[in-house]
Amino acid sequence: MELKWSMFTSYIPYFFSLLALILLLEQISYLKKKRFLPGPTLVFPFVGNVISLVTNPTSFWDLQSSYAKSTPLGISANYIIGRYILYIYSTDLPQNLRQRPPRRLPPRRPPLRQEALRRTQLNLHVWAGT
Numbered sequence: 279m280e281l282k283w284s285m286f287t288s289y290i291p292y293f294f295s296l297l298a299l300i301l302l303l304e305q306i307s308y309l310k311k312k313r314f315l316p317g318p319t320l321v322f323p324f325v326g327n328v329i330s331l332v333t334n335p336t337s338f339w340d341l342q343s344s345y346a347k348s349t350p351l352g353i354s355a356n357y358i359i360g361r362y363i364l365y366i367y368s369t370d371l372p373q374n375l376r377q378r379p380p381r382r383l384p385p386r387r388p389p390l391r392q393e394a395l396r397r398t399q400l401n402l403h404v405w406a407g408t
Contacts, residue, residue, distance in 0.1 A: 300323075301323045304323040304324065305320060305321075305323065308321055308357050308362065311355070311362045312355045312362075315349070315351075315353055315354060315355040315364075316345040316346065316348050316349050316353075316354045316355070317342075317345050317354045317355035317356050318356060318357075321356075321357040324359075324360055325359060326356065326357035326358045326359055326360070326361075327356055327357065327358055328358050328359050331358060339365075342354050342356060342365040343365070343367055345365070346365055346366070346367035347367060351371075352366060352367040352368040352371055353365065353366055353367070353371070354367075
């Protein structure tokens with residue numbers, strides 16, 4: 279029995295290091311998505327703010343609303359059970375986003391093979407004098 283336990287104790291530092299790395303990556307992922315938006319700076323990993331949402335939902339949404347009011351954008355960010363959420367205070371913002379004109383795409387370039395063939399034909403016409 280002693281032999282088995284001593285075998286596992288040598289891996290305990292690696293386990294905790296891996297756990298700390300996963301927690302750090304989760305926080306970095308949240309902060310990269312959140313960027314400059316108002317909202318909680320640090321959240322519980324994997325669970326987020328679901329505890330405060332379940333225990334007192336009115337207070338949770340009031341807090342989200344106050345975060346959103348603190349910026350001219352009217353948006354706040356949060357993290358609930360592994361999902362990044364945006365809270366939009368104003369009803370006008372989603373309507374404005376839907377009414378935005380579609381983005382124009384640049385014209386398509388011909389495939390390289392067709393481009394090379396076209397250049398060859400032009401060179402032949404120039405060389406032939408036509």
